[in-house]
Amino acid sequence: MLDNQDHVVLVSELGKTWLIDLDGTVVKHNGYKTDGKDTFLEGAKEFLLSVSPEDVVIFLTSRTTEYARMTETFLEENGIRYDRIMYGLPYGERILVNDCKPRGLRTAIAVNTKRDQFMQSQFRTDPEI
Helix, strand or coil: CEECCCCEEEECCCCCEEEEECECCCECCCHHHHCCCCCECCCHHHHHHHCCCCCEEEEECCCCHHHHHHHHHHHHHCCCCCCEEECCCCCCCCCCCCCCCCCCCCCCCCEECCCCCCCCCEEEECCCC
16 A cells, blocks of 8 residues: 555556545545535646546545536546446445456555545556566
8 A cells, every 4th residue: 555655656558447536536525515616636637637548447436426417527527537436435445455467466556645635656657567
């Protein structure tokens, strides 16, 4: 597990599945309630626009489906591609469990960020992985 700091995460050339929390991670925490709209955290929009079209993007949120239209309109108006949004998730930990490839590739990566600060990690492809 990585804490939110400036560092490089080396990843394979294989397609990826991005499981990304929304509130406090990509957009201002509860901004959709307090401000009546979402606002990207610095660097978040640019990162999301840089995700490969071959990758799968799944947003995770504790928001209820009552906010689905507002959320999806915001993402679409900003050109953010995603495959799914999972609404109504519990407020607790999000636990990713995955197997390692037989050649040793670790297929589970977790990055924890401070609330309302987009991750500082950079993901770089390494053809040797």
